Amino acid sequence: MNGFVIKGNILYSASMGKINVFPRHFLVCENGLCRGIFAELPDKYKDLPLHDYKDQMIIPGLTDLHIHAPQFGFRGTGMDMELLDWLDHQAFPEEAKYADEDYAKKAYSIFAEALKASATTRAVIFGTRHKAATECLMDLMEDTGLVTYVGKVNMDQNAPEGLREQSAEDSAAQTVEWLEDISGKYRYTRPILTPRFIPSCSRELLEKLKGVRKTYDLPVQSHLSENPEEIELVGKLFPEASFYGDCYDRYDLFGNRPGGKFTGRTVMAHCVYSSDAEAERIRRNDVIVAHCPASNLDLASGIAPIRKYLDMGLRVGLGSDVAGGQTESIFRAMTYAVQASKMYWRLVDQSAKPLTFEEVFYMATVGGGWFFGNVGKFEEGYEFDALILNDERFPHPQELSLHQRLERFAYLGGDMSGIEAKYVAGRKVK
Ligand code: GUN
Ligand code: FE
Numbered sequence: 001m002n003g004f005v006i007k008g009n010i011l012y013s014a015s016m017g018k019i020n021v022f023p024r025h026f027l028v029c030e031n032g033l034c035r036g037i038f039a040e041l042p043d044k045y046k047d048l049p050l051h052d053y054k055d056q057m058i059i060p061g062l063t064d065l066h067i068h069a070p071q072f073g074f075r076g077t078g079m080d081m082e083l084l085d086w087l088d089h090q091a092f093p094e095e096a097k098y099a100d101e102d103y104a105k106k107a108y109s110i111f112a113e114a115l116k117a118s119a120t121t122r123a124v125i126f127g128t129r130h131k132a133a134t135e136c137l138m139d140l141m142e143d144t145g146l147v148t149y150v151g152k153v154n155m156d157q158n159a160p161e162g163l164r165e166q167s168a169e170d171s172a173a174q175t176v177e178w179l180e181d182i183s184g185k186y187r188y189t190r191p192i193l194t195p196r197f198i199p200s201c202s203r204e205l206l207e208k209l210k211g212v213r214k215t216y217d218l219p220v221q222s223h224l225s226e227n228p229e230e231i232e233l234v235g236k237l238f239p240e241a242s243f244y245g246d247c248y249d250r251y252d253l254f255g256n257r258p259g260g261k262f263t264g265r266t267v268m269a270h271c272v273y274s275s276d277a278e279a280e281r282i283r284r285n286d287v288i289v290a291h292c293p294a295s296n297l298d299l300a301s302g303i304a305p306i307r308k309y310l311d312m313g314l315r316v317g318l319g320s321d322v323a324g325g326q327t328e329s330i331f332r333a334m335t336y337a338v339q340a341s342k343m344y345w346r347l348v349d350q351s352a353k354p355l356t357f358e359e360v361f362y363m364a365t366v367g368g369g370w371f372f373g374n375v376g377k378f379e380e381g382y383e384f385d386a387l388i389l390n391d392e393r394f395p396h397p398q399e400l401s402l403h404q405r406l407e408r409f410a411y412l413g414g415d416m417s418g419i420e421a422k423y424v425a426g427r428k429v430k
Contacts (some may be wrong), residue, residue: 003030005045008053008388010037010403012060012378013362016310021402026050027058029384032426036380056420057406059123060376061385062330063368065290066221066269066319068126069137069150070095070104071112074086075323078080079298081225086299086324095128095153096163104133105140112140117417118328121385121424122147122289122372123321124221124267126194129153129165131178138182142189145429147372151221153192154178156205172208179216188424191216192264197223198234198247206251215251219264219371220253225278226270227301233410241264243278255285265371269319270295271309279312288315288371291363293336294325303344306337307352307415310359317368318360334360352395357407388420 006029010022028035028045035045071091078090084385098104117125125141125148127134134152141148152175156165163169182272193213195201201209213220221243225231225244234244241247248254255266269290274282280290291304309316318333319325325333334357339354356392369376375383391409401407409418 002330008058060365062125065317071323098128098133116144151191151192160299168204193218210251220266224268243413255287279361290319292321294322384426386423390420
């Protein structure tokens with residue numbers, strides 16, 4: 001048996017809107033799984049190695065449900081454009097460079113180091129359409145010890161020569177080759193089917209990806225209803241679809257229909273403008289929404305109506321959407337989500353109660369963790385992902401509760417230097 005114990009101020013969310021606090025408690029890990037939180041360490045765990053993190057906070061790891069690895073290099077630039085112009089002028093020209101494996105290795109090494117140092121323990125990642133570069137990204141992610149899904153992007157139309165794949169056949173064939181190449185190669189790094197978004201994918205390509213998903217039972221990631229111009233374009237390209245998400249669903253790339261057999265889950269980024277019918281389909285097919293508030297603001301896409309989705313019972317997690325969002329910090333995503341929801345309430349819909357810190361903490365841990373199985377809580381049987389937070393750099397004259405310290409850590413950007421240690425599935429990775 002392989003286990004250890006850590007001690008400190010433990011906080012985690014068991015249900016939406018509530019944070020449980022355990023000052024100076026013990027947290028036990030055995031074989032990568034959480035065995036529970038204890039005020040007194042039970043005798044059966046007395047022989048396990050113990051690390052006391054003293055007054056520091058221990059929280060579950062954070063999940064980034066949506067991030068573009070090849071865009072990390074230009075994050076924080078070109079923030080004055082909307083989505084379609086930004087793709088043409090920022091994202092596509094940069095992504096075209098990943099045909100060069102040396103460039104990919106250099107850029108992805110920087111990305112992997114940054115993600116390893118961040119508060120993110122699990123991530124769902126877009127690569128580019130290039131097979132070799134995507135395999136390089138997977139090798140590097142494996143070395144970080146984080147658990148990730150990584151996708152080779154599919155895009156056979158509406159992109160510049162050089163980045164656009166030659167044909168639907170070519171795109172699908174490259175995807176199958178990629179899946180065969182990496183089959184059995186990694187422990188922590190998994191493939192995910194990645195049609196970029198509907199404007200990038202011909203019907204022929206979607207039909208082929210449907211077959212690939214069926215053969216390999218893959219999870220799926222893509223973008224949905226992010227920007228008004230984009231949605232208009234989708235309407236023109238796919239007049240037969242009832243709404244944007246229906247384009248994916250027609251090709252079995254949208255979660256699981258009731259009674260469906262896919263074990264691989266689907267995450268859709270953004271959903272800023274999902275109609276009630278689209279939101280209902282998201283719920284029915286058990287698709288998870290990756291709410292990316294930094295990107296919603298930076299690309300002026302709009303504010304996703306997350307309160308409505310929560311009221312409808314949709315699954316929601318958080319994404320950084322680097323580089324549509326400027327930062328990989330999921331703590332920043334949490335606080336932007338609260339801020340954006342307040343503006344939505346003030347300016348758009350006074351019946352949409354702003355999100356609370358407790359709710360966004362749940363989304364960042366348990367909400368997004370669902371994509372990976374039992375992840376995001378410190379409960380028996382959950383995978384042991386934990387962050388040790390050091391907030392000493394924010395001294396305070398008054399008493400603060402642990403709950404206040406956690407909120408402040410998030411709002412003040414404590415993760416930029418305050419991640420003291422990080423565990424993923426019981427392994428210390430930092
Ligand atoms: N839609 C299609 N591609 C992209 C992308 O790279 N970023 C964002 N935010 N939206 C997209
Ligand atoms: Fe994105």
